[in-house]
Amino acid sequence: MTTSPPINGHKRPAMDVEPRFDPVALAKADAIRTQAEAEAKAAQARAQAEADAKRILAAEEAEKQRIANERAAMRLEKEKADHAAHLAEKAAKAAKANAEREKAEEAAAEQEKGTAQLAAEQERTERMWKWGARAIYGVGLLIAAPVQFLAFWDPKRPFLVAAPALLEGLALVLAFGAAWAVAHRRDVMPYRVGIMLGALIAAGINLWHGATDEAIGLNAGLIGAIASLGGPIVLMAYEHGIAQKADGIPSWREKRAAARAEAAERAEQEKAASQKRDAEHSAAAAKALAESRAVEEQSRRDADRQQGHREVWAVAEAMRSARGAQHVTEQIWADAWHRVTGSKTVGITADIEAQSRAAEARMATVTKTPVPGPLSLVESQKGARAKRDPDAPDGRRNNGGTPPVRRPGETQPHSRLARLQARFEQPTVKAADTQEQK
Numbered sequence: 280m281t282t283s284p285p286i287n288g289h290k291r292p293a294m295d296v297e298p299r300f301d302p303v304a305l306a307k308a309d310a311i312r313t314q315a316e317a318e319a320k321a322a323q324a325r326a327q328a329e330a331d332a333k334r335i336l337a338a339e340e341a342e343k344q345r346i347a348n349e350r351a352a353m354r355l356e357k358e359k360a361d362h363a364a365h366l367a368e369k370a371a372k373a374a375k376a377n378a379e380r381e382k383a384e385e386a387a388a389e390q391e392k393g394t395a396q397l398a399a400e401q402e403r404t405e406r407m408w409k410w411g412a413r414a415i416y417g418v419g420l421l422i423a424a425p426v427q428f429l430a431f432w433d434p435k436r437p438f439l440v441a442a443p444a445l446l447e448g449l450a451l452v453l454a455f456g457a458a459w460a461v462a463h464r465r466d467v468m469p470y471r472v473g474i475m476l477g478a479l480i481a482a483g484i485n486l487w488h489g490a491t492d493e494a495i496g497l498n499a500g501l502i503g504a505i506a507s508l509g510g511p512i513v514l515m516a517y518e519h520g521i522a523q524k525a526d527g528i529p530s531w532r533e534k535r536a537a538a539r540a541e542a543a544e545r546a547e548q549e550k551a552a553s554q555k556r557d558a559e560h561s562a563a564a565a566k567a568l569a570e571s572r573a574v575e576e577q578s579r580r581d582a583d584r585q586q587g588h589r590e591v592w593a594v595a596e597a598m599r600s601a602r603g604a605q606h607v608t609e610q611i612w613a614d615a616w617h618r619v620t621g622s623k624t625v626g627i628t629a630d631i632e633a634q635s636r637a638a639e640a641r642m643a644t645v646t647k648t649p650v651p652g653p654l655s656l657v658e659s660q661k662g663a664r665a666k667r668d669p670d671a672p673d674g675r676r677n678n679g680g681t682p683p684v685r686r687p688g689e690t691q692p693h694s695r696l697a698r699l700q701a702r703f704e705q706p707t708v709k710a711a712d713t714q715e716q717k
Contacts, residue, residue, distance in 0.1 A: 412517040416454075419510030420447055423485055426503035429495050430488035446484065449477035450511040457515065461522040471519075474511045481507035577606050584612065591619045 427443030457470035482504035489500010584607070585592045595607045595615035604611060616625045622632065 408517055408520075412513045415513045416451070416510035419506035420451075422506035423447060423481060423503045423510075426485045426489065426495060426499055427481065430484060430492065446477065446481040447507070450474050450481065450507075453477060454511060454514045454518065457518045458521075461518055467518070467522055471515055474515055478508050478511040581607060588616075591615050594619055 424443050424447055427446060428440065431439040431442040433439055453470050453473040457467050457474065459465075460467040460470055485503030485507055486500050489495045489497050489503060492500075584595075591612075592607075592615075595612050598611050598615055599607050602611065607615075613623075613625050617623050620628050622628065
């Protein structure tokens with residue numbers, strides 16, 4: 280015998296036959312089956328999610344590897360290009376160095392060739408000058424000696440025939456002495472004086488005998504005098520040039536070139552000095568102008584701060600005096616502003632900070648407060664539900680009328696904005712309901 284549950288408050292009659300189905304057991308079985316299906320679906324969903332995640336991760340890893348490979352290939356290409364550019368630059372530098380070296384070698388060869396040509400030309404001209412001077416001396420000797428032989432010839436005194444050799448030989452021997460003095464770097468002036476004295480004596484004798492002796496004649500005497508003077512003079516001029524070259528004495532041409540170069544260098548130095556003075560004057564003028572403008576700006580800033588912020592200015596002036604500064608600097612003004620107002624930002628006071636924060640709070644309230652009225656978002660989630668048709672089939676499972684068990688998290692929660700909107704409209708709704716009841 281089993282006891283059946285009451286119907287409408289009345290006891291059911293006792294039944295001798297056991298019911299074929301137990302609703303509670305069926306509900307439990309259905310719940311277990313539902314839970315198993317849910318768990319299976321959840322496990323399947325997790326497996327699917329894990330597989331999708333692994334597939335996505337593998338795809339991301341493959342993409343990362345592809346990108347890494349592309350970057351490595353690009354880096355390798357860049358390194359190859361850089362290496363090729365480096366080799367090209369190195370080859371260009373080597374070619375340029377070779378060209379410069381060849382050019383320098385050609386210049387050196389040209390210079391050496393020019394030097395050799397100059398040396399050869401100098402040697403040739405010196406040789407011509409040397410033998411020309413000696414030839415002139417010899418020709419002069421050949422002209423002057425016969426005139427003197429005729430002048431000194433006396434049958435009673437035959438020894439006077441050696442006088443021409445003495446007079447002409449005196450200048451020649453002294454010329455040889457002058458050459459020795461030049462070669463041994465000795466004073467050559469006494470030899471030159473002796474040469475000129477000997478030549479003058481010989482020329483005077485030739486001229487005198489040519490004018491007084493009709494057998495010689497004035498023309499022969501004059502030519503003899505010129506020959507006696509010309510040969511030694513030419514030979515002395517040659518020895519003079521040799522002496523200057525040996526002593527390193529510059530010629531008149533070299534002196535003029537050196538004077539011109541010195542004048543050009545002096546002019547360049549004067550020009551550079553003038554440009555330097557002009558630059559210094561310009562820099563000094565610019566510096567003075569900048570300093571005057573800085574003084575004017577500092578005066579304007581001090582007057583403005585003193586007039587607009589007297590308390591801060593007093594503290595800043597005290598700090599300036601204590602620190603020994605010339606004027607109130609920006610650092611001193613910032614420190615004084617912090618000491619007086621408590622703000623580390625110059626120009627910001629407590630009132631300005633309070634107004635700014637109040638404005639920020641009002642802006643946050645306006646932007647975060649829900650919108651009431653027809654534009655509200657609450658009705659999209661909290662609207663009135665449609666009534667169920669009585670003839671509609673039961674949407675619950677065939678579990679004997681027992682509803683399924685609801686667990687936390689199965690129902691989609693309302694959005695945060697909808698909750699804020701409902702909380703905001705709740706006093707208005709209550710007031711409207713009270714008004715309707717009245």
